[in-house]
Amino acid sequence: MTPADLSRTVLDAVCRAVGAGELSVAVPERVVVTEPGPGGCGDFATAVALRLAHAAGQPPRHVAGILRERLVGADGIEDVVVTGPGFLNFRLAEQVDPVAALVTEIREKGARYGHGDALAGQVVTLRVPYEVRAEVVADAVVRIVGTQGGRATVEHGEPVNLRPVPAPEDPAPLGPDAARWALLHPAPHDRPRITADHLVQREVNPLFRVRYAHARVRSLGRNAARLGFAAEPGPPRTGTGAPLLTPLADHPRILTAAATHRAPDRLARHLVTVADAVLPLLPSVLPVGEEKPSAAHRARLALAEAAGTVLAGGLSLLGIDAPEHL
Known part of the structure; x- marks a missing residue:
C-alpha cells in the first residue's frame, strides 16, 4: 500500500462515517499521510481527526476512534493505533517498495489509472x-x-x-490539438x-513539453527493446525519479477534482507537472557506453512508462493527440 492508497482509504473511512451519521463534517478533498511524529508508531500517521474535530463538535480522540473502527482490517492495514491528542497511526500488513507498487498499479490499469466512482450514478x-x-x-x-x-x-x-x-x-x-x-x-x-506560442516546439511551450515527454518515453521503450531488455517495476536506485512519484500518485485525486469541479484545466496543469518531473529521469533510463542493462535500468524504464501512460491518458481525456514520435 502506497501513501496515496492509504490516503484514499482514510478519506473513504471519513466519507462512510459521514454517510452513517457518525460525523457531521464536510468531507475534505484530501487526507495528508506522513511518517509518524514523536510519540507515534507504525509506518504512517495522519492528523485528520484533529482537523475534523472542531467542525464535528467532538474531541479529536473520539473522532479518531470513530475512524479507527472503520480502518482496522481494511485491505493493506494490519493495525491502527490512536496516539497523543488524536493521531491515527498505521501499521501496514506488508511492506512493499512504494515505487514498484505504484508503477505496477499504473501498468495494470493502463489508461484507466485514476478512474474511480466518486460520481457513480450521478x-x-x-x-x-x-x-x-x-x-x-x-x-x-x-x-x-x-x-x-x-x-x-x-x-x-x-x-x-x-x-x-x-x-x-x-x-x-x-490546429485541433493546440487550439484545444x-x-x-x-x-x-x-x-x-x-497565439502562435502554442505551436512553438521548445520547452517554453507547456503543450510541447507534455507531448515531447510522452514521445521520449515511447522512444526509450523502443530503444530498450532493441537492446534486449524490458520494463520491470522496482526501485530505480537514482534520486532523479523521486520527484515523479508524487504527481503520479496524485493523478487519481486530480481526476476526481477535475470531474467534481468541472475543471479540465486542473488536469491540463497536472500533465505539465508530470512531464516536468519525468524529463530529468529519461537520460538515465538506457545504459551508457559499455554499461549493461541492469535491474535499475528496467525499473527506471517502468517508472518512465508509467508517466507516459498518465500523459497519454490525460491528453486523451482533453481530446488531444499523444504522438508516438515528435
Missing part, C-alpha cells in the same frame, strides 16, 4: 452558451466525469451553468491566449 447536466471555448470545455468535462462513474450531458439554454471566459478570437488556425490546449489549459475565469 447525471451532470452542463448548460453552455453557443461559444467555442464553452463547447470545448464541456466536451472535456463529459469525458472526465465519465472517469469517475458519472454521466454528463450538454445542453444549450438558460440558465447557463458552465460559462468560461470566451476566447478572444477563433482558435482554429492553431489553448482553451483548456487556463482556468475558466482566465482569458485564453490564442
